[in-house]
Amino acid sequence: MNAPQLTEHTDATPAALAAHIAAALRAAIAARGQASLAVSGGKSPIAMFEALREQALDWSKVSIVLVDERVVPRDHEASNTALVARHLLQGKAAAASFFPFFRELAPRLNAEVLDALVRDATERIRTLPWPLDVAVLGMGEDAHTASLFPGAPGYARAIATNEKLAWVLPDTAPHSRISLTLHALLEARELLLSISGAAKLAVYRRAAEKADTALPISLLLNQSTTPISVWTS
Numbered sequence: 001m002n003a004p005q006l007t008e009h010t011d012a013t014p015a016a017l018a019a020h021i022a023a024a025l026r027a028a029i030a031a032r033g034q035a036s037l038a039v040s041g042g043k044s045p046i047a048m049f050e051a052l053r054e055q056a057l058d059w060s061k062v063s064i065v066l067v068d069e070r071v072v073p074r075d076h077e078a079s080n081t082a083l084v085a086r087h088l089l090q091g092k093a094a095a096a097s098f099f100p101f102f103r104e105l106a107p108r109l110n111a112e113v114l115d116a117l118v119r120d121a122t123e124r125i126r127t128l129p130w131p132l133d134v135a136v137l138g139m140g141e142d143a144h145t146a147s148l149f150p151g152a153p154g155y156a157r158a159i160a161t162n163e164k165l166a167w168v169l170p171d172t173a174p175h176s177r178i179s180l181t182l183h184a185l186l187e188a189r190e191l192l193l194s195i196s197g198a199a200k201l202a203v204y205r206r207a208a209e210k211a212d213t214a215l216p217i218s219l220l221l222n223q224s225t226t227p228i229s230v231w232t233s
Contacts, residue, residue, distance in 0.1 A: 005227040006208075012194050012231035014047035020229070021048075021134055022055035024190055028133040029061050036128055038135040038180060039088065040067045040146070041080025044194070045136065046087050053093035062096040063128050064088070067135060068147035068179035069101045071109060071117065071167075078175060099125045101165070101178050109176055114154075114167040121178055122165050132188040135180070141199050143207050143215035144170075146185065147177035150214050158182065159219060182219055191220060191228040201232055 009016070021037065028035035039045065070078045081100050089098055101121035137145045144150060148158055149170040158166035164184040168177045185191060195204050207218035220228060 012233035018051035147179035
């Protein structure tokens, strides 16, 4: 296998990340007239979202989608859709197009319902400019990225399928998830991984040594098709 297209940056400030992402989106707009961005949720990217939304670019030509979403109502405190609406789709970035995975949820979730949600979400993102220009990722201390949780129900399919989306049921985190698959992430023009803290940095160093399905992030770090930039702090 060819060497991974991996670059490391040690200045993972919200401003630096926002500037890098905005530059990639501007380049995409200049080259193709539009740009697509996938973002992760949780608390970690909030400051970056608030820096990114102030970046000068033609936001009306930017399409935004989540890397993964918890299967919860829009008004739930764990909703990544709500988080992106509050912290990214404001100010200049309010002109961007956002592609939510779902709007309404069934009162009970099972494999059949989750399959239907994935089909519906796949249809919802059908007009999203593809491949993604930038996919912004985080990583857990178990080496999960997106909602690719090692060993969880749905994980094996999510790293094997050629579909864009899959459901995963984490054993170590709350809520069912809909996630971009490994295949969808590797189709992106650029992956950006942000890591902070000594514990996560140690996991990253171990995962960067070789691809191992027990360390999901390693499947992105040890490949030669998709450029990935790793930002640490």
